[in-house]
Amino acid sequence: MPTDVETWIDRARIAFDGYSETLRRAVASPLLKPRNPIPIDELTERMLGALGNPPVVDRRIADQTPMARAALAIFGQSRRPTWKVGHLLTILAALGSTEGFAPIQALLDAGLIFPVRESTEPLNGFQPWFGTEGLPNAEVFALPSVAVRAKDEPLGLPNVATADGPPNSETPRLADGLEWPLRLAAVGQLVAEGGMRTTQARALFKRDLQRLQTHELLAAAPADHLVNLPDIGGLTLFWALGAEKIAIVDAEWKLPEVDKNAAPKLLSEEIVALLAGLGAIEAWDPLLGYRLVEGQLSAVPSAAMLLLLMLAAAKPGEWCESEPLAAWLWEHHPGWQSGLTFEVQQVRGTPWVESFLLGVFYPLGLVEVAGGRFVRLSALGRSLLANGAKVPEAPAFLQTLMVQPNAEIIAYRQGLTPTLIGKLSRFARWKSLGPACTLELTAEQTYRGLESGLTLGGVVQTLNQHGVRPVPAPVIDLLQRWANKRERIAVYTSATLVEFLSPADLDIAISRGMIAQRITDRIGLCADGADPDYKNLRLIGNRDYEAKPTKCIAVDEDGVTLNLDAGQTDLLLEAEIGRLAEAVPADGTSARRFRLTPESLRRAVQGGMKLDDLDTWFLARTGEPVPGAGRMFILGPSVPPSLASKRLILQVPSVEIADGLIQWPTTKACIEDRLGPTALAVDDAKQEALRELLETLGIKVEFA
């Protein structure tokens, strides 16, 4: 599995390869400063090499203007490799930039950031790309290894720390940082339960919003909360979707596959991932809750980032208050004020700032609070944002779970880690979050866990490893029963079936272990539906299940015997032909044969097939409609009764004579019916009259 660094280098490689040759040379020139021309096919790797070289990166960053360096610092401080250009420009404007788009253009031109593009058309310049994407919503990314070099660039933010602070005797209040990881786990379960989606604009459907608003766990306030946030479930969902390193669901919104090689995740790493996710929270506001600002950029990502940077600008130990922080934002942020309600505008946005600090950053463990209003970065916050000393991880208590006989799990919070939260979330449903969280083992959640790659043994092992006492026997039985139930139906999404020429061949293949499971008397399945080992097999045909049915049957002259072309037959034929024909016992030849019988076709009709359906099937499989004999078998029961009678037949020597006799009214009166081109049925009572008429015409009649 690629590491994070490799992933971003690959993205940079794809982005750079997407430039036209002229643009590539133009971008590489300031970065590489080559003395001799570089062959075009070497340019990408040389450029990536330079971006991986810290001294070179430092020199190129130093070449940039202060605002371009500040833009790069935003990538570094936020730990978010991808930013919308609009948000970056907003932050730069708040920092005093009057250069407009120039800092971003300079970074793109210098190869220090790249455009996020879907198109594979060669990019000739950055201006046309902005024209296509729309400047505010266009996204750019920086390599984390580059962004981190610019992290400490001065941003020119004022220190708005308050002169006074809480009494020294008061111990600052600091959250454990687990609230959001726990909520992310719960929202992941809700999403994996199915039915929840966001629109292309990352908006919620009304029904899903209501589910989040009424969810007993997600709608509840955190156990350790200082303010109440509206639509906290929606915030959790958007946050999870925006944090690239937190995969609560996979691309199909299902529980992601278990990564057996994943290293245990530290709480600080989870908090960093959430910090990076802040930049993507667009449709939520700390005072208004879920709020979709269609066609406009939300002020939340830029304002939240600026708040953190301002807290980082305070010296260690200094306290800040919401009011001066809000006042600074009020004065400097170009668009935040207009999104506030009238009442909040009257106090220059202070409640907004307070809600964000106490409602979002405090449970995250990034800030500590004292006196109910004084806020400063926690030790972890300072280590992430203000070059503070690295904070050691709190010691983990291994035994922190208690599995009860009623299949409920009590999880004592102090022993929880992101890794354990992730493991538990796969097979147990979060029921309540508090100092002691509760989960319940359910059939559905256990099933999802097993589907995501867990094993029953692994589930029990996790519970025993972290349990204060062994898992009760009834709970193990319950898990075993749920796991067994899963074995009752297997759905193969894309299996390879192996068809043998005879049942005996399949028997041999099974006995040799080449085939894991028998499907029919001649068709078998390898383990996991995979391709067989070809060592002992000779391939005579290869059919794609999704391909159109092909002609693979030849009908004998008798109209009822169907000869199958073994190389062309497909599985559908195997399933279909038995419905309308009887298998003919093998006669030693390799061709398999079936026979239409009145009973087999009657069975097909009783099974819902009409003559039209059968015609369609025969046309697809033989190239001809149902043979005459078959039609007779089908239509026979529905036609009127046939008439059997003795008749006098006049066989004339030519068609012309027959035509004349039928046409001339005098002779026509003696003829009952024309039976064929030269055969006429004569009215028995008029045979003598007809003979005389014919003789007058010179036509002799001989009676047999």
Added chain:
Amino acid sequence: MSEAAPARMAVKLHRRVCLVLTEDAVLAEELLARKKLAGEVLGRLSERALLIRPGRIDAVLDELIKMGHTPQVVGK
């Protein structure tokens, strides 16, 4: 005397097959009795094996889960 190497058996492969295998025939009947599921079944290869329309496996899975089954998905 050494035993002759077994001849290679002639086989035909059917690839990318969407298939539901049940534990027993009764369960397959139960699935076929469900109208929505029956509409997605192209044919029945054997008492326990149902062929599913290409591209409809997700609909089948959803329906199975709605029925209260917990199908094991192989080859995702």
